[in-house]
Amino acid sequence: MTTPYQHDRSEEVSETSVGELIGNISNDLSQLFRQEVELAKAEVQQEAKKAGKAAGMLGGAGFAGYLAVLFLSLAAVFALDAVMPAGWAALIVAVVWGVVGGVLYLNGKKKLKNVDPMPRRTVDTLKEDAQWLKNPTG
Structure with a gap:
């Protein structure tokens, strides 16, 4: 069973020139490329947010490690102070x-x-x- 839309579309396609078809393909490819670029941007942005949070946590861990080394160094100084x-x-x-x-x-x-x-x-x-x-x- 064909709908009037399907019938009208087939007549439109049969009347379309090769140049128009190539133009349509070119437009479709351009649109597809733009959509892929937008998808890539969205994915990169999402991953950048995750990386930013992870970097913040690593920065905090680095600072905590720095403080641990600092206080262990002070403890070593006080331990050596007992003998010199x-x-x-x-x-x-x-x-x-x-x-x-x-x-x-x-x-x-x-x-x-x-x-x-x-x-x-x-x-x-x-x-x-x-x-x-x-x-x-x-």
Whole structure:
């Protein structure tokens, strides 16, 4: 059973030129692309909110860890104060933390030299896509 709408639509399609069909396809693809971009934006925004909350929690954990190290350092100073003058105890704890900081700095600097800021795989993929667009059959 055909409705009047279906019948009218088939006549409209049969009278449509190839150029109009290609134009319609182009418009549909453009609309689809815009919708995909909007969906991607929404997903990224949602994930960014989650990441922001997680970063806040990690920041709080980092601050709590900092305070724990600070008070443990003070406890070490007071413990050493029982066997030597307080000034020397504080100096020993400070030197230990200086050595730890120096080792962390040198290791971080060494690892930073291995970081490649260029997204190589993405660049290669984009080059392949550009080649395909230039020559889709080969």
